Amino acid sequence: MTLKYCQGPKCHTYTTQDRLKGMKGSKTFQTRRRSDFYYGNSNFCSLNCQNDWFGTYGDRAIDHYGRTTEPKKLTEQNAWQKTYDWNSNDDRIYVYLNKITMEQRPLTEAQYRDTNYTINTGE
């Protein structure tokens, strides 16, 4: 089991007992280290640490990966969303619903569960 460190830049400044390490005379508060974390794709031990990271690096990260400068658009071509309903027999039925035209198309359960299956074109 490999342990990893919380990526929060201020994690060590939150002075909880579990972060306190070392013997008397050489005690330090340290960045949390765990096999897994629950926040930010398991990179952060807490929402605070995730927010600290974004506060410190967020603008640079957005500039690096591409800042959104115009609206993205959901059109008739990419507005198909998987959903389900119940028929009169209380069976679950899967459908593709176009959120703009409200057209429905039948969907098999396998297609519904297949995260790669789409009839959308474009983002």
Ligand SMILES: [Zn+2]
């Ligand atoms: Zn942390």
